[in-house]
Amino acid sequence: MPDPHDHGDDHDHDHDHDHEHTPRSFQPDLEDQPQSDYQFLEVAVRELLIEKGVITPEGVRKAIEAMDARGPHQGAAIVARAWVDPAYKRRLLADGSAAARELGIEVGPMHLLVVENTPATHNMIVCTLCSCYPRMILGIPPLWYKSREYRSRAVREPRAVLDEFGTVLPEGVEVKVHDSTADMRYLVLPMRPAGSEGLSEAELAALVTRDSMIGVALPEAPRQAAAE
Amino acid sequence: MARFRPGERVAVLSADPPGHIRTPWYCRGKFGVVERLCGSFRNPESLAYGGDGEPKQPLYRVRFGQRALWPDYQGATIDTVEIEIYEHWLVPAREGADA
Numbered sequence: 001m002p003d004p005h006d007h008g009d010d011h012d013h014d015h016d017h018d019h020e021h022t023p024r025s026f027q028p029d030l031e032d033q034p035q036s037d038y039q040f041l042e043v044a045v046r047e048l049l050i051e052k053g054v055i056t057p058e059g060v061r062k063a064i065e066a067m068d069a070r071g072p073h074q075g076a077a078i079v080a081r082a083w084v085d086p087a088y089k090r091r092l093l094a095d096g097s098a099a100a101r102e103l104g105i106e107v108g109p110m111h112l113l114v115v116e117n118t119p120a121t122h123n124m125i126v127c128t129l130c131s132c133y134p135r136m137i138l139g140i141p142p143l144w145y146k147s148r149e150y151r152s153r154a155v156r157e158p159r160a161v162l163d164e165f166g167t168v169l170p171e172g173v174e175v176k177v178h179d180s181t182a183d184m185r186y187l188v189l190p191m192r193p194a195g196s197e198g199l200s201e202a203e204l205a206a207l208v209t210r211d212s213m214i215g216v217a218l219p220e221a222p223r224q225a226a227a228e
Numbered sequence: 229m230a231r232f233r234p235g236e237r238v239a240v241l242s243a244d245p246p247g248h249i250r251t252p253w254y255c256r257g258k259f260g261v262v263e264r265l266c267g268s269f270r271n272p273e274s275l276a277y278g279g280d281g282e283p284k285q286p287l288y289r290v291r292f293g294q295r296a297l298w299p300d301y302q303g304a305t306i307d308t309v310e311i312e313i314y315e316h317w318l319v320p321a322r323e324g325a326d327a
Contacts, residue, residue: 176310177310184312
């Protein structure tokens with residue numbers, strides 16, 4: 001059946017308009033979604049703990065602020081240090097958690113495993129079971145990382161996923177997917193971009209994107225120096 | 229004591245027990261090679277139900293060729309997937325379900 005709005009005729013549908021129009025529509029507020037049992041449980045437990053003096057409202061706020069302050073800039077600092085300091089890179093690949101702590105980045109009980117991209121191997125991270133992600137290093141995961149589509153296709157057809165992200169790998173490179181199913185958390189150490197030889201550690205860190213540390217993209221190319 | 233060594237060929241059990249399982253479906257019954265031992269960790273199949281997760285289980289990263297997981301895999305034959313798998317889900321390759 002053809003689309004009734006694709007007939008090329010003038011619109012003369014007999015719309016009924018005998019109802020009141022809502023004057024404006026609004027984006028629903030967060031609180032307009034149904035609250036789950038766990039949300040009520042969280043409020044109840046939090047208020048009880050505050051009442052009993054176990055925690056304080058300020059402590060809760062600070063903890064949330066600290067969690068939200070984590071982000072890809074931390075992973076980028078780790079990567080940039082590894083690019084400029086071969087000894088640090090060796091320590092990073094041997095024990096990611098300890099090497100992160102060296103830079104003042106606390107990873108908690110998490111075991112950070114750093115996988116290195118080379119001319120022969122490209123690494124890519126997924127958690128097919130849920131959404132395990134190195135939050136202590138990269139912050140809150142992107143929404144697509146948690147999507148069923150990414151979680152299923154990253155292990156099934158990783159090259160098609162890379163294509164869709166605009167990531168083109170040279171011929172002959174092995175695509176190695178890491179399924180983060182248990183107690184390890186992963187950080188991809190991308191290859192240092194060509195043409196970045198003269199850059200400082202801070203300038204290098206600016207090239208390291210979140211997606212390049214998940215392994216669905218490559219770091220930014222350095223901007224061409226102005227022609228002399 | 230860890231039962232398997234890096235480089236050893238192993239098979240994943242082709243089992244379907246009820247409950248919280250962290251061995252993905254797509255590698256059950258498949259053959260791979262131990263990439264490394266990650267250490268020993270409390271068993272999530274017990275932790276998920278309020279258990280203490282003891283005894284701890286050795287956890288391995290096992291490397292699978294994509295073609296071993298998906299016979300119709302479209303990418304390069306050298307492509308691989310590495311998956312964290314607890315020891316009680318692994319057997320020596322010669323005892324594998326499909327061997």
